Amino acid sequence: MPSLVGFIGIGNMGACMARNLLAAGYRVIVCDRSPKAVAALQQAGALQAETPAQLASTPGLKALVTMLPSSAAVRETYLGPTGIFSLPPRTLRPSLLIDSSTIDPLTSRDLAAAAARTTLHPDVVEGAAGAPSTAPAMLDAPVSGGVGGAAAGTLTFMVGGPAEAVARAQGLLGTMGRATVHCGEAGAGQAAKLCNNLVLGVSMAGVAEGLALGQRLGLDARNLTKIFNGSSARCWSADTYNPVPGVMEGVPASREYTGGFAAALMSKDLGLAQEAAAQCRAALPMTAAAAELYRQLATEAGPAIDFSGVYQHVYGGQAVAANS
Numbered sequence: 001m002p003s004l005v006g007f008i009g010i011g012n013m014g015a016c017m018a019r020n021l022l023a024a025g026y027r028v029i030v031c032d033r034s035p036k037a038v039a040a041l042q043q044a045g046a047l048q049a050e051t052p053a054q055l056a057s058t059p060g061l062k063a064l065v066t067m068l069p070s071s072a073a074v075r076e077t078y079l080g081p082t083g084i085f086s087l088p089p090r091t092l093r094p095s096l097l098i099d100s101s102t103i104d105p106l107t108s109r110d111l112a113a114a115a116a117r118t119t120l121h122p123d124v125v126e127g128a129a130g131a132p133s134t135a136p137a138m139l140d141a142p143v144s145g146g147v148g149g150a151a152a153g154t155l156t157f158m159v160g161g162p163a164e165a166v167a168r169a170q171g172l173l174g175t176m177g178r179a180t181v182h183c184g185e186a187g188a189g190q191a192a193k194l195c196n197n198l199v200l201g202v203s204m205a206g207v208a209e210g211l212a213l214g215q216r217l218g219l220d221a222r223n224l225t226k227i228f229n230g231s232s233a234r235c236w237s238a239d240t241y242n243p244v245p246g247v248m249e250g251v252p253a254s255r256e257y258t259g260g261f262a263a264a265l266m267s268k269d270l271g272l273a274q275e276a277a278a279q280c281r282a283a284l285p286m287t288a289a290a291a292e293l294y295r296q297l298a299t300e301a302g303p304a305i306d307f308s309g310v311y312q313h314v315y316g317g318q319a320v321a322a323n324s
């Protein structure tokens, strides 16, 4: 019988990740507050649970992945009244809990501590290979690679938690991604992710600023992109996720900045980086400037707009002509 895996949060990212698990032969049981998101995954063959607690008590459930928008949603899902840790002692089934949301490292540490205080169902403990643990292992495993990487199964997982659990998670993570980097103890994956997204937020703003200036100086954005990608300005924001409509196929810029990484989520991540920096007294002047741009974008164009929309809505850049 194929392994049964739970998945909570099947939005832009989570739906693609859960579909890859289904395609690899896992049985998947999902939970999301959006009935539309659940219906789409049910059509693809997933089962459904009403609440995180109900999902986490499903007999045979081996592991549970969460992919939620914020620290508050993650806290509610694990620690809330119908959350995973609200179950009575010795009723939780999955021995591996993997949170792939991008959240603050402190929440990840709190969840790891809460997991350590929880007890698994006796069937799980007795059935476990090696020395049985009575508590589930908790990993923070945020990702990089965007919706394209989630769909293609090429995400990079930055993981915090015990090495033994990282090894156990490898089959699942390897199905949804291409690389797993163990960063240290609980919260270390989130710390790495915040640093990565800080660079992404700043570099996207830089690429958008350069391309918008080029356009005003009479340069063709396709040509300028070619120059960037063959020289020192090359980066993911230029060569994989270009912000100019019409330069690349299959990116949010070419579908009216939808179906990607929301400006609101980028604002959230830069805010998390700023909070972390305040705690360790690191200076983040570039992050502060970029955070302001994405806040402006989300306010003017709506929180769901893709973060690369900064090119059009903040810098006033135009699409390239179809025949140029």
Ligand code: NAD
Residues within 6 Å of the ligand: 008, 009, 010, 011, 012, 013, 014, 031, 032, 033, 034, 037, 067, 068, 069, 070, 073, 074, 076, 077, 100, 101, 102, 103, 143, 144, 145, 146, 147, 260, 261, 262, 265
């Ligand atoms: P999304 O908003 O598309 O999806 C979030 C899903 O969670 C939605 O389906 C929503 O209904 C559900 N949800 C919210 N609160 C819930 C709750 N309390 N219980 C159950 N379901 C709940 O977001 P996304 O783009 O898929 O991003 C998810 C996470 O991945 C975020 O933390 C984001 O920062 C991170 N991330 C996103 C990208 C990207 O390119 N979109 C890239 C890397 C990391």
